[in-house]
Amino acid sequence: MSTVMVVTSGKGGVGKTTSSASLGAALAQRGQSVVLVDFDVGLRNLDLVMGAERRVVFDLVNVIQGDAKLPQALIRDKRLENLSLLPASQTRDKDALTEEGVGKVIEELKERFDWVICDSPAGIEKGATLAMLYADLAVVVTNPEVSSVRDSDRIIGMLDSKTRRAEAGERIDKRLLLTRYDPARAARGEMMKVEDVLEILAVPLLGIVAESPDVLTASNMGAPVTIHNPASPASVAYMEAARRLMGEDVPMSQPAQRQQGLFSRLFGKKAAAA
Amino acid sequence: MAVDRVERRSGREDADIFDLPTVRLRGRNVLALVLAPEFPMSDWFTAFDRQLDAAPGFFADRPIVADLRPALAEGGPQAIGLVLDTLALRDLKLIGVEGVEARHLAGTPWERLATRLHGRDTAVETPEGDAAAEPSAPAEPETPAQTSLLIDRPVRSGQSVVFAEGDVTIVGSVSSGAEVLAGGSIHVYGALRGRAIAGLRAGAGARIFCRKLEAELVGVDQLYRTAEHWGPGLHGRAVQVLCDRGSLRLSAFD
Numbered sequence: 094m095s096t097v098m099v100v101t102s103g104k105g106g107v108g109k110t111t112s113s114a115s116l117g118a119a120l121a122q123r124g125q126s127v128v129l130v131d132f133d134v135g136l137r138n139l140d141l142v143m144g145a146e147r148r149v150v151f152d153l154v155n156v157i158q159g160d161a162k163l164p165q166a167l168i169r170d171k172r173l174e175n176l177s178l179l180p181a182s183q184t185r186d187k188d189a190l191t192e193e194g195v196g197k198v199i200e201e202l203k204e205r206f207d208w209v210i211c212d213s214p215a216g217i218e219k220g221a222t223l224a225m226l227y228a229d230l231a232v233v234v235t236n237p238e239v240s241s242v243r244d245s246d247r248i249i250g251m252l253d254s255k256t257r258r259a260e261a262g263e264r265i266d267k268r269l270l271l272t273r274y275d276p277a278r279a280a281r282g283e284m285m286k287v288e289d290v291l292e293i294l295a296v297p298l299l300g301i302v303a304e305s306p307d308v309l310t311a312s313n314m315g316a317p318v319t320i321h322n323p324a325s326p327a328s329v330a331y332m333e334a335a336r337r338l339m340g341e342d343v344p345m346s347q348p349a350q351r352q353q354g355l356f357s358r359l360f361g362k363k364a365a366a367a
Numbered sequence: 368m369a370v371d372r373v374e375r376r377s378g379r380e381d382a383d384i385f386d387l388p389t390v391r392l393r394g395r396n397v398l399a400l401v402l403a404p405e406f407p408m409s410d411w412f413t414a415f416d417r418q419l420d421a422a423p424g425f426f427a428d429r430p431i432v433a434d435l436r437p438a439l440a441e442g443g444p445q446a447i448g449l450v451l452d453t454l455a456l457r458d459l460k461l462i463g464v465e466g467v468e469a470r471h472l473a474g475t476p477w478e479r480l481a482t483r484l485h486g487r488d489t490a491v492e493t494p495e496g497d498a499a500a501e502p503s504a505p506a507e508p509e510t511p512a513q514t515s516l517l518i519d520r521p522v523r524s525g526q527s528v529v530f531a532e533g534d535v536t537i538v539g540s541v542s543s544g545a546e547v548l549a550g551g552s553i554h555v556y557g558a559l560r561g562r563a564i565a566g567l568r569a570g571a572g573a574r575i576f577c578r579k580l581e582a583e584l585v586g587v588d589q590l591y592r593t594a595e596h597w598g599p600g601l602h603g604r605a606v607q608v609l610c611d612r613g614s615l616r617l618s619a620f621d
Binding site: 244246 | 520521522523524525526539540542543544545558560
């Protein structure tokens, strides 16, 4: 049984591409066969995050338009042999994608992989709607701030109305991935709390990824953080999220709030002594 | 002396302002029909006249919007006036035009027509050739009209629920940036964070109920309030909104 999963958010810069790469790699590390499909035609990034930018020959648009066969466009990861990438075209725009074309490619990918992960572009226009159209499962990436939460809410509404599953009268399975979460700032009331976000969005939680420099470092090195630095708290969070996606019951751990509290207390004392 | 006169004058002006009646505005949705005459015009109008003859009542008292895009594209600016004149000969109630700018109409008898009508297209049943079908259609209603709407999921940002026929009940929250408009009352079993406007048809008797008031705007009949009007005292509480002697009142249940 193959699962088509869209990683989406509405707002840009919240961590869709990073999360697609990290979840995809984490699933592959757990033995699943995974393909990452970049839907951000014209502004592709997934190839960079996966470190495959110098191996792109054909892309999604070439496959849709029949210029290349699917196996020619798929790039197999050098670190994990059961992880592949279908890059987006950088020179075209989103009008090059069609509903039928995308549907055909996804059907073909479903025959080859356990997981088809669609990395959605930001926004609510054609690229984003096509990325979600054939999804069985949606991971909504949200930062704990009001604008991101409202945009995610908008996207959830579209997932419930503009996907093939919704059109057929079924519900699409939606999970919330909270990224760039800063427990210290949340404790000081400078950031929305996890409970507040969950209350507004009313979607089950897939995981909480704390703000971490490891994520950016890994992206700049062209590797998902779960491969580049498996010990990082962000990697642990993505690995746990991947296990939840596979149906395991993994208890949710809030990012190290107590540790942060201790730090701030130490710093507080230091400042008082000085 | 001079000072006294100035004071008395300003006093009278104030009184004038208070004497003026309050101007109330109400909105109304009506169905306008969009006609887009195409070239060759003689063929199009012949076909249109045939439809008019078949169902003479169909266009009576219907507001008409003329979509002049095809006329402008093929006939140029001088075709616009001609098309509008020809439509007017058929006694149609033109309220606006589409696809042309105000400058195209300037100096013609049509310059007062609206050029920027808002709204979106909806499906319309076109009159069929059989004229006898027209009066018999409304004779017997098929099913009793639905008078309430139940929504069993949250209303998300950007979504709009419009139900002019009666009450709306939402089991879930109404998100920030979402709106619910009802002919009757609105019941929200969750947080109301977006907009809710009740009483489109029922008027001042309609109410809004919510488990948790975090709304951006609430309105009943022609009256409305935004969040800054009710302050933090009611925020987050279970509240009802009702019309009370011509003004909107919000009251907490707990």
